[in-house]
Amino acid sequence: MxxxxxxxxxxxxxxxxxxxxxxxxxxxxxxPSTDSDPVVVEINFSDDSVDPHGSQVDVPLGHSVELDVTADAAGEIHVHSDPAQSAAYGVGTTRISLGAFDIPGQFVVESHTLGKTIVTLEVK
The missing domain is CATH 1.20.5 (Single alpha-helices involved in coiled-coils or other helix-helix interfaces)
Structure with missing residues (x-):
């Protein structure tokens, strides 16, 4: 035994x-995947309008966001994040890097120049 x-x-x-x-x-x-390619949002300003206008964009937690802005006039974008972020853009094409979003939630991106919401970033 x-x-x-x-x-x-x-x-x-x-x-x-x-x-x-x-x-x-x-x-x-x-x-989790270590792939952290930025989420790119294309924004077009023309006269007093912006496209997209009020759309939701999904952002995976930990990914950065880049805004590709094409504009016919200079202006400023504001992001209601923590900390808040602001960035100026000029006539033509401007790339704005917002960095990584490490906190889940909804973050509004707006045009201070036009007083309009561009997109809401849904970070999850």
Whole structure:
């Protein structure tokens, strides 16, 4: 019986090691993606209008946001984030980087120049 008990203990130990190795492998496979490409929002200002106007944009938690602004007149964009962010844009094309959003929630991006909401960033 002692020999049988030892064999069972050895087999259990080997299976236990295999289970731990498998579990560790699964932990690695279920880690969140490290792909953090920025979310790009194209914004067009023309006369007194802006496109998009009031749209919602989904942003994965931890990703940065870049605004590609094309405008016929200079102005300013304000982001109601924590901390709040403001950025000026000129005539032509301007790229504005807002950095990474590490807090989930809704963040309004508006034109102070026109007094209009451009988009709401839905970070989740």
């Amino acid at each position: 002692r020999l049988t008990a030892r064999i069972i203990a050895v087999v259990a130990a080997i299976c236990g090691i295999a289970s731990v190795a498998t579990a560790c492998g699964n932990d690695v496979a279920t880690e």
